[in-house]
Amino acid sequence: MAKQIQVSGLDAYYGSNKAIEDISMTIEPRSVTAFIGPSGCGKSTFLRTLNRMHEVIPGARVEGKVMLDADDLYAPGVDPVSVRRTIGMVFQRPNPFPTMSIYENVAAGLRLNGRISKARADEIVERSLKGANLWNEVKDRLNKPGAGLSGGQQQRLCIARAIAVQPQVLLMDEPCSALDPISTLAIEDLIAELKDEFTIVIVTHNMQQAARVSDRTAFFNLAAQGQPGKLVEMDETTNMFTNPSEKATEDYITGRFG
Amino acid sequence: MSIQTISTGRRAKDTIVRGLVYLAFAIAVVPLVSVVYLVIKNGAERFDLEFLLHSMRNIGARDAGGGAYHAILGTLEQVALASLMSVPIGILTAIYLVEYGGNGRLANAIRFFVDVMTGIPSVVAGLFILAFWVLYLGQSFSGFAGALALAVLMMPTVVRSAEEMLKLVPSDLREASYALGVPRWRTIVKVVLPTAFTGIITGVMLAVARVTGETAPLLLTVFFTDSINADPFSGPQMGLPLYVFDQAGRPNDTAIDRAWAGALTLILIVMLLNLAARLIARWRSPATGR
Ligand SMILES: Nc1ncnc2c1ncn2[C@@H]1O[C@H](COP(=O)(O)OP(=O)(O)O)[C@@H](O)[C@H]1O
Ligand SMILES: [Mg+2]
Numbered sequence: 085m086a087k088q089i090q091v092s093g094l095d096a097y098y099g100s101n102k103a104i105e106d107i108s109m110t111i112e113p114r115s116v117t118a119f120i121g122p123s124g125c126g127k128s129t130f131l132r133t134l135n136r137m138h139e140v141i142p143g144a145r146v147e148g149k150v151m152l153d154a155d156d157l158y159a160p161g162v163d164p165v166s167v168r169r170t171i172g173m174v175f176q177r178p179n180p181f182p183t184m185s186i187y188e189n190v191a192a193g194l195r196l197n198g199r200i201s202k203a204r205a206d207e208i209v210e211r212s213l214k215g216a217n218l219w220n221e222v223k224d225r226l227n228k229p230g231a232g233l234s235g236g237q238q239q240r241l242c243i244a245r246a247i248a249v250q251p252q253v254l255l256m257d258e259p260c261s262a263l264d265p266i267s268t269l270a271i272e273d274l275i276a277e278l279k280d281e282f283t284i285v286i287v288t289h290n291m292q293q294a295a296r297v298s299d300r301t302a303f304f305n306l307a308a309q310g311q312p313g314k315l316v317e318m319d320e321t322t323n324m325f326t327n328p329s330e331k332a333t334e335d336y337i338t339g340r341f342g
Numbered sequence: 343m344s345i346q347t348i349s350t351g352r353r354a355k356d357t358i359v360r361g362l363v364y365l366a367f368a369i370a371v372v373p374l375v376s377v378v379y380l381v382i383k384n385g386a387e388r389f390d391l392e393f394l395l396h397s398m399r400n401i402g403a404r405d406a407g408g409g410a411y412h413a414i415l416g417t418l419e420q421v422a423l424a425s426l427m428s429v430p431i432g433i434l435t436a437i438y439l440v441e442y443g444g445n446g447r448l449a450n451a452i453r454f455f456v457d458v459m460t461g462i463p464s465v466v467a468g469l470f471i472l473a474f475w476v477l478y479l480g481q482s483f484s485g486f487a488g489a490l491a492l493a494v495l496m497m498p499t500v501v502r503s504a505e506e507m508l509k510l511v512p513s514d515l516r517e518a519s520y521a522l523g524v525p526r527w528r529t530i531v532k533v534v535l536p537t538a539f540t541g542i543i544t545g546v547m548l549a550v551a552r553v554t555g556e557t558a559p560l561l562l563t564v565f566f567t568d569s570i571n572a573d574p575f576s577g578p579q580m581g582l583p584l585y586v587f588d589q590a591g592r593p594n595d596t597a598i599d600r601a602w603a604g605a606l607t608l609i610l611i612v613m614l615l616n617l618a619a620r621l622i623a624r625w626r627s628p629a630t631g632r
Contacts, residue, residue, distance in 0.1 A: 140520055142444055169523025179514040183536040183626075193522035196532050242518070249522055 086113035086283040087153045087170075087252040089134060094148030095312070096126070096133050098141065103129045105312035107148070109302060111253075116275060116284045118294040118321065121304030122341065126313030127287045128176075130304070131255050134285065135171035136164040152252070169197070172251035176258045178238035180230035180245070186213075187226040189241055193249035208248055216244035217274050236267020243274065253283040261289060272297050291337055295325050303333045378609070385606030388599040394607070398568035406596040410604050412570040413585035416485055417611070419574040420564065420581055421554050423489035424496055429546055432500025439501070440508040441530055459498040467494040468559030476563070483565035485574030488581060491559035496549040503545025507538040540623040547619040551612045557583040582608045 089111040096104045104126035111117045119127045132138040133146050136157060150157040157167050180189045190209045194200050200208075209226070213219040218240040222233070230241050239259055246254060256275075260268040275297050278284060288294050294301055302318040317330050328334045335341055393409040401408035435452065443449025471491040475481050511534050519529040535542075565578035566588070582604055589601035 135521065137517065137521060140517065165520075165523050165525050167523075168521055173521035175514065175518065175521075177514060179512070179518045181515060181518070181533055181537070183533075183539070192519075193524070196519065196522065196524040196528050245518075245522065 086281065088113045089253065089283065089285075090149075090151040091134070092149045092151075094130070094133060094146065094150065096129050096138055096146050097144065098129075099143040102312040104133075104304075105314055107315045109315060109318050111283060111285060112300065113283045114279055114281075115299040116279050116286060116297050118298035118301045119285065119287045119304060120289075120291065120294050120301060120336070121313070121316075122306070122336065123289075124309075124313070125304040125306045127304055128257050129313070131257055131285060131287055132173075134253070134255055135173055136167045137173060139164065169193075169249055170251055171253040171255060172246035172249060174239070174242050174246050174254065174256040174259050177262050178235055178242050180233075180238050180241050182229070182231045184230060185227045186222050186230045186233070186241060189230040190244045190248050192245060197249075209244075212244040212248040215247050215278070216240045217270060217277075218244055234267070236263045236270060239263060239267065239271060240274065243271070243278075247278070247282070251282065253285070254278065256284065256286040258287050258289060260293065268293070291325075291339075295321060301325070303328075303330070303336065305332050305336070381602060381605050381609060384599070384602035385604075388603035389606050393600070393603050397570045399570070401568070403592065404594050404596065408600065410582060410585050410600070410607060412567065413580040413582045413604065414607060414611070415570065415572060416488075416564065416574070416579040417554065417582040417608075419572075420485050420488045420492060420560070420579070421550060423486060423574060424492035424553060425546070425550060427489065428493040428496040428500055428549070432497050432549075433504050433542065435497075435501045436504035436508055437530060437535075439505050441526070441534070456498045456501045459494070460502065462495070462498075463558075464491075464495055464556045465558035465562070467491045468562035470494065471559070472562040482576060483563060483578050484576055485564055485571070485579035488560045488564035488579065489574065491563045492553040492556060495553050495556065495559065499549035499552060500546055503548065504538070504542045507541030507545060508534060510541065511537045536626070539626050543619050543623045547616055550615055554612050554615075555583050555608060557581075557587050560584045561587075582611070 091110075092108045094104070094107045095102060107130060119131065121127055129138060134150060134157075136146075138144050138146055146158060148158075152167075152170065156162070181192060184192060187209055188195070190212050191200075191205045194205060194208060210219065210223075213222060218237060221237060222228075222241075230238065233241060239262075243254075243259075260271050263271065272293065275284060275286065279299075286294075286297065298321045300318060301321045301324040303316045303324070304313050305316045306313045316332055317324070317328065319329070324333065325337060328337065392407060394414070395411050396407070396409035397412035398408045398410075399412075435456070439449050439452060443452065468491045471487055471494070475487050475490060476483060481487065515533055515537060516529055519533045520526070524532070560581040561584060564581055564584070566584065567578040567580050571577050571579045586601050586604040586608065589597045589604060592598070
């Protein structure tokens, strides 16, 4: 299931404005990779280049290479829609579809992509909600609107929705930043479970969270405001937090800036 | 700093402004209430089954009796046809503007012309169809010609209101759908349109209500008849506004009574359509049922 991502020499632009420059890294399968760095250094931008969501924004484009195992995601002729089916995404703010019930939200990715039988949908919805540790809380009200859940439940619903299409990789952009500590804990536990099955990339502003959930950490930074963001270093999370090789990383981790 | 009570000056100002707001509201409501009151009071005289089920055929200028069945039928057919033409085109245009056009040249040109169309006086729409459809293409006066004129009037309202509603759909939802590997057109059909559905229906209803009462374009396109003509595609038809206009212009009381009853019917039709739209909108938005 899970696959490795290899990025080399990647630049991303908004119009003529270069947001990130020359990023190369390897993201290992069945592990959690955390992206940290000050606001505006391009973490979200980079994350969105990994499943070709960046180009959804008018004028945005990408240069460089992203390999998913042996597939070049930016090769000519590659359908971005199929890339996004393979690499799922969870957003900063929970965004369940407001017109759909809990059940329909989870089944959305399957149903919107074609017909499936009711029995199969039931099975996938149950498995995905269990996978997102939400099943017990919602199993009696699957037909109620998804927007009626609490913020933390909505975010787990979005995770269930993302894993229902059985992606290889799960990208999460600050999935806990809009949540209370209890919900955050629930999601962190969930991430630890999900990494057995998926390659997980998580952007976080929270150093403790990066330390708790991730196996490897990448630190991004920008030289100055208005300059493109760059990858400063990437290493095992334990190494990164105990003896980072770059001064900037140490300063950021210890809270001296950012 | 200590905690103070509200000063007399502030209290007085509050009372005055509050009074002004209530006064403004009352002034705004007076014409509305008096119109509704007058129409109900005068319209009740002839608002009966005979009125609803009979035409004006063989009813002489001074005769009592007769009804507006032919006009009600005509109005319903004309408005339905006008909606069938203008609503799909209007919504598709709005989808283009919001989802594809962005701020491009074509999109801005469309917005400009739609705005210009919004300002077209209704009689000009009627003249346009008269000149184009009847005189130039040589088609006959018909309910359909009237529907064309009404469609011209409805289209810009539908486009603008649907555009506003589609813009209100958070881009988060589109992105959530794209991230599930759903293609753009399916995202529009299955996520964006359902989310904006209630608002779009409201806009469509406003457009319908606006054209249902139009007289001038009908005068020039459906022509006029006292008989029932159920076929909107051939021969002159009647419309309720036209009926009211015609009857109100006659000198005798029986005709005036018919005009009032016609006006009452027109208001009721618009109200019923609005009610129906609200019910549809409620039925389609499960997100409110917690
Ligand atoms: N939609 C956008 N249009 C134009 N510029 C953007 C857009 N989103 C982000 N940027 C710019 O790209 C840079 C990186 O932003 P982002 O990836 O959101 O950073 P981070 O997630 O690390 O806070 C910032 O300078 C930001 O202003
Ligand atoms: Mg961000």
